[in-house]
Amino acid sequence: MSLPNDVELTRPQYVGATVTRREDPRLLSGEGNYVADIKRHGMLHIAFRRSDQAHALIHKIDIGEVLSLPGVIGVYTGKDIAEIAKPYKATSRMKNYQATYIPPLAIDKVRYVGEAVVAVVAESRYIAEDALGLIEVEYRPLPVLVDPEKALEPEAPKLHEQLGSNVLAEREFARGEVAEVFVNAPVTVGGRFHFTRTTPVTLETRAAVAEYDKGAKSLTLHSTTQIPGIVRDKLSEIFDLPGPRVRVIAPDVGGGFGGKTSLYSEEIVASAISRALGKPIKWVSDRMEDLMTTGHAFDEVVYADIAVTKDGEIVGLKADVIGDVGAYSIYPWTATIEPVQVVSFMPGPYRIENYAARVRAVATNKTLTGAYRGVGRPISVFVMDRLLDMAARKIGMDPAEIRRRNLVNDDEFPYKAASGLVWDKSAFQSCLREARDKIGYEELRREQNLARAEGRWVGVGIASYAELTGVGSRIAVAPGMPINTGTETCNVAIDSTGAVTASFGIASQGQGMETTLAQVVAQELGVKLEDVEIILGDTAAVSHSTGTYASRGAVFGGGAGTLAAQAVREKIIRVAGHLLEAAEEDIEVGDGNVWVKGTDSKMTIRDLARALYSNMGSVPKEMRDEIDNLEATKVYDPFFGTTTAATHMCLVEVDPETYNAKIKKYIVVEDCGKVINPMIANGQAHGGVAQGIGVALMEEVIHDDTGQVLTASLVDYVVPSAVEVPSMDVMHVEAELPGTIGGFRGLGEGGTIGAPACIANAISDALSPLGVEIMELPATPERLFRLIEAAKSL
Amino acid sequence: MKPALFDYIRVTTVDDAIRALGSCNDAKVIAGGQSLVPMLNFRMVDTPLFVDINGIDDLRGITETSNGGLRIGALTRHFELEVSPLIQERYPLLHEAMKYVAHLAIRNRGTIGGSISHADPAAELPALAVLLDAMIVARGPRGERQIAAVDFFEAPLTTSLEADEIVTAVELPPLPENSGWGFEEFAQRHGDFAVVGVAALVGKYGARISVFGAHNTPLRAREAEKAFGSGDTNAAAEALQSEVDPSDDLHGSADYRRHLAGVLCKRALNNAMSGYAL
Amino acid sequence: MKGKIEIRVTVNGEEHHASVEPRLLLADFIRENLDLTGTHVGCEHGICGACTVLMNGDSVRACLTLAVQADGAEVETVESLGDSENLGSLQRAFREHHALQCGFCTPGMLMTATDMLRKYPLETEDEIRVGLSGNICRCTGYQHIVDAISAARDERNKK
Incomplete structure (x- = not known):
């Protein structure tokens, strides 16, 4: 032919x-085929009795008549599991880092509400839950630490007795003459920013099915994990089984967003019990467990200041970050993963020569924090881009213009940011320019002025950011961590x-x-x-x-x-x-x-x-x-990785009576290099922005003073529905392709990185006649009510 | 999150339901189950016996009463209220309010009798019952009685219903002639329980106002009605703000709820007045 | 006593007889007893909508319905809309518009959309968004789901 x-x-x-x-x-x-769909012959189910105390000694566990309940097969405590599974911790070579052992089931002491204490094995989840109610756990309460700013004090009670303090990691960055520029700077602005704690809420909760084959002496774990290789390697160590006899499979997984990038206790307990009983063991988290135990996100207090010239040129930046990392240092990423990224990325895509920052990761009696879409960068962008808007307002400059003056220009790449990160060439300036053009920036400002004249509170928000994606072996995803993420x-x-x-x-x-x-x-x-x-x-x-x-x-x-x-x-x-x-x-x-x-x-x-x-x-x-x-x-090995950049812009209207913020327009212009499938790329941006909207306006994990999680249902932990998420425009700038193979840049997290800052800026802009600045997210109607009432009473 | 064990009996007559309720201490009725089953799944309620009344055909349907009002059977689903031409014609604000009630799948199952008996202070139907001077029809071993809606709701999730009584119908008297109406509800996420809501009627009699989410029960705001007089919405809103006694929760502080009550009261009254003027 | 109860439920046209505990949730009955794992469980308190199925033609939360309450009922699950070899029109619209990512909320979205398309004109995007507000999707930002349902509405209106 x-x-x-x-x-x-x-x-x-x-x-x-x-x-x-x-x-x-x-x-x-x-x-x-999701993990929860898996059925095996003879499969048993586990449910966990979880701590209802934030910090307490376990005085006594009385399982009473549980084993006589029909259908109950076994009950395991922390000590029982410790006999089957070796302890583990997230190590790191980083200076001033303290690792914590993470017991799969608590031993002697509980450190947060939701920590697993007892596992019950039964023929069904229904029966396992019946059994949980028959177990008595007696606790001796200890002082509860919920405020990281108190927990970091030297005299604070310690979560981990063997450690020197609750500060699990501390790091400082400095470049240039920060103290001096702040003394001489014509204009400085700053304040205390608070980015509250959120949680990923994948629609599929975490789940695991462990099958230990006694004949083959091998373990197969089906898990909802994002990191099957890391889980396999660690289970091999924990159970002293050679790699080929531990197989971890992530089948269809219903969303991850970082929440499934850690090794979880339940994976170990299910495996341990399967090994002990020689039966397939299934655990499917319910939503309450998911909200209380899947790695929480963010949760930082940032004291930050910026110094600018009257022309809007940034001359200095300083930041002091306190990360509330919860009860243990999460495996494998360590407690540094979130707060250290905040300071690493704080200078963002801007030209900043003088930068000083300190970060402390502080243990508290709360769920562990881990990776969540954006990791650290949503906070750094929130702080940096809020500071830029505050500075622009002070010197009477347009927010788009102050960004144009400070974004790294095309001829300045590769650019070494003040924190030491190196940006390869990416469309910093053209993302801003295209976003302005596409949203019709001047016209939007005119509309805003007309709306203001009618007494409406309308604001325009901008956020520009850069992130490192596809990071190769040059930089570990978490500093000093002994895992090759490159x-x-x-x-x-x-x-x-x-x-x-x-x-x-x-x-x-x-x-x-x-x-x-x-x-x-x-x-x-x-x-x-x-x-x-x-x-x-x-x-x-x-x-x-x-x-x-x-x-x-x-x-x-x-x-x-x-x-x-x-x-x-x-x-x-x-x-x-x-x-x-x-x-x-x-x-x-x-x-x-x-x-x-x-x-x-x-x-x-x-x-x-x-x-x-x-x-x-x-x-x-x-x-x-x-x-x-x-x-x-x-x-x-992409070695350095590559830079992904974007500018987000939005129009927000705040109801001047109910104080509800409604997003009327939203646009993303991003440079993610060569786009493999535009439809999928757009979907990633939409989903990322939607999660960013949740973070900006409604999502917050709330603990009371005793460390109880008050947001343990989706009634109280509010994620956005289709009504609260607007239609958005996404545009990809395929400028000069990076040096990665294929010219690809990563784009999964970007939407969530830009949206909180963009929306916070828009709300602050809308409320600028009142002098209200958004320093804390989410900007719920309740928070806006309090801010506006306070501003009105001035 | 799986329910604890319980017994279950399905009945087809009200008499059987009452007998079943009397047969066991703490037995409870299950109808649509949209508020009850979440509590079961969280194991927040421990009930030995559920009496399922979904099979009682007598409790279905919307019929006209001799005085020109409507009798709504307790098993009438929210979706049936939403699309009923009778409701839309005679109680347009009830029709409007249904759009705020949760979501289609919930409205397909949830019943008016269930919502009224559950007595959530942030729910729409109890507040409308109070606004519309509804009579709650209940039956128990001692027979049938009618309870004025304002007397029915006693505290959050607590009514004047006896343990062995069930709500069989809600009777609505006709709306006063030539009434304008307004319905305003605020929740940050669509379909969630209201942070606060206000329903209002305005006519030559003045105003009727009820508020939900701002008090420990749905509240018929008599002081605000008095303050409204012949059209002072600001005075009504102010009076309402001192009349309500909201509490703090994760979705709004008492202060914010009080603030919202005033805002939504004005909006509802203004809408009602423009309807009345027409 | 806490005895089991005999039920007869028709699911996707097939009649099933079973003896179940009254506490068994319809979602678990469908998934565990019938092995129809397309119906997903996302919250078990009626917020996320992943478990939405049709019962006697109306969308309901299978996590807020007891299996015994489905006795005598006709239940339709996502499996009734078409299989992977032969997708139904709504499923095709979802695929063409990239209205799913992880797929976990998708069965509930599809069953909700089926009911919405029968009951409401869905003339505007806002109306579609309100209709979807009881189904949480964490991946898509909803936009492509709205697009898919708009397309399905146009298709419906042609008929």
Whole structure:
């Protein structure tokens, strides 16, 4: 058969195309496979008796008649689990860091409300919960620490007796002459900012099914985790099992957002009990457990000041960050993950030469904080961009203009930020410019003035930010942590049936990676999109992986997938050269075929695979010995990673009577490099902004003075519905592509990073006639009521 | 979050329901279950027996009464209220209010009798019952009685219903002729329980005002009605603010609720007045 | 006593007989007894909407309904809309508009949308958003879901 002459032109370009997702048919029809859907013969269920005390000694655990309740199989305490599972902690080489052991079930002492104390194993979750009610736990209360500013005092009671203090980590940054510039600065503004505690609220709560095979002495854990590789490695240590006998699989996972990037006690307890009983053990978190125990987010107090010239040029920045990290230092990220990022990213995309900052991560009697979409940066952007607006107001400059004057210019890259981070070239200025144009900034200001004249409170918000994504081995995601977050692996294999499989260690929680990675691999390999099988989230697939977090999936997965696909393509060309009797440089691969350029000599890759693997004699032994197979495993290390930048703008109207803030317009202009699938990229931005809106306006985990969680239901922990989230415009600026393979930048977290600051600025702008500045989020109607009443009474 | 064990009996007549309730201490009625089942799942209630009244056909339907009002069977679902042409024609504010009641799936199951018996001080229907001078019809072993809505709600989740009585219907007298109406509710997230809501009627008789979410029961605001006189919305709002006794919770402080009561009162009255003027 | 109760429930056209504890939630009956795991459990207190199914044609929260209350009823779950080989029109609209990411809220969204499309004109975007407000999605920011339902509405209006 002959090929059309323009075959090379028609070779599909999958990268950059809007392709409907291959995940969708199963997820739309109820055929997905989430952890909670797993059933096994003889499977038992566990439920946890959790602490109702924030800080107390466990005096006595009385299980009473629990074991005689029909259907109850066993009861385990912290000491029982400690006999099966070794203790673990999140270590780090960072100076001034103190690790804490994390007992899977509390031993002797509880440190937060919701901490698991006893596990009950039963034939159903209903019976397990019945049993929980029959257990008596006697506590001896200890002083409760809920305020991090008090907990960091040297005389404060200690959460962990063996540690020197409750300050689990402390770090300082300094560049330039900060003290001096503040003395001489023409204009300074600053204050105390408070970014309250939130929680990820994935629609799918966390869950685990552990199956210990006594014969094989192996453990298989299906978990809702984002980090199957990290969980596998640690379980191997905790249970003293070699890696091949611990397999962690993340099947369909219902959202992650960072909340599923930590090793959780329940994964260990389920595994330990499965090992003890030789039965499959299932645990599915209920929503109350989820709200109380899944790693909480943010929770920082920041004292910050900025110094500017009368022309709006930033001359100095200082910040003192106090992070409330909860009861333990979370594994593997440590207590530094959130607060240290706040100071690292505080200078943002702006040119700041003089910067001094201190950060302290303080243990309190609350749920552990961990990674949540944006990690630290929503706070740093909130503080920095609020400061810029406050400064602009003071010197009478437009907020867009003060940003234009301070954003790093195109000719200044690579730019070393004051905290030491290096920004590679990214569209800082053009994101701002395009956002202005797209939203019609001047017109918006005119509308705002007209609205003000009518007594309406309308405000325009802007936030610009930069983040490092796809961070390679040059920088650990959390400082000093002994885990390699800088590489990812992909194996591409064409088997003896001719089918293509691309296997990754990273996992998908809804980002559509089965689709986007298939786009990348199919294009690089030269096969049809539908002919690439994608395997994700299975530790049996590759030898090392840490998972999906920190906006790294596209950069690492796309990069490793590209390298592996290219290597296999080389092998295909070698074999094809022989089979088609042509020089390798004349061989072209595309659409599942190989052919000799300019001729009608062609074969399918399927036939080529059969020839290599099965038709002995068609490929000479020397060639088979040389290429082995049509398979390649490649590791990608983007080393520095790359910068993703964006500008968000919004229009907010505050009801002057109810004080409800309504977002009327929202726009995101971002530079995420080469867009693999625009439809999916837009969806990521929409979802990120929606979570940022929650953080800005309604979401807050609230503890009372005794450490009780008052927001333990979705009635009281309020996440936005379709009514509170506006339609938004998202625009991608594909400026100069970065040096990552494929030119990809990460984009998963951006929406949540920009939105809180943008909305806080808009509300402050709306309320500027009253002199109200938003220093604390969420800006609930209640908070605005108090601020406005106070301003009116002045 | 799974319910504890309980017994369950399904009945098809009111008499059977009353007998079943009498057969066991602390037995409770289950109808739509939209407020009750969450409490079961949280194991916040410990009830030995549930009497399911969903099968009592006599409790369904909306019928006209001889005085020109409506009798709404206790099992009438919120969605039926929402789409009933009779309701829309005779009590347009009740029709309007249904848009604020939770969400379609909840309205498909939730019943008027359930909402009234549950007596959440932030719910719409109890407040409207109070505004509209509704009579709550209840039956128990001692027979049927009618309780004026203003006397029915005693405290949060507490009514004057006896343990062995069930609500069988809500009777609404006709709206006073030529009444304007207003209904205002504020919640930060659509469909959530109101932080505060105000319903109002205005006619030649002056104003009727009821408020929810700002007091320990739905409140018929007599002082605010008096202050309104023949049209002083500001005075009514001010009076309402001193009449209500809100409490603090996570969704709003007492001060904010009091503030909102005034704001929403003015808005509701203004809407009602513009309707009346027409 | 706390005995079990015999129930007969028709789910997606198939009649099922079972003996269940009165406390068994309809969501668990569907998932555990019938192995129809498309109905998801997200909160068990009626806020998230992931477990929404149709009962006698009306959308209901399967976590706020006891299985015994479905005795004699016709229940439809997401599996009734079409399978992965043959998606129904609403499912196709969701796919084309990228109205799902992790897919966990999706079955509830689809069943809610099915009921909304039957009961309301859904003339405006606001009306669609209000209709969706009892179903929480944490991934999409709702915009693409609104787009998918707008498309389904247009399709419906053509008929």
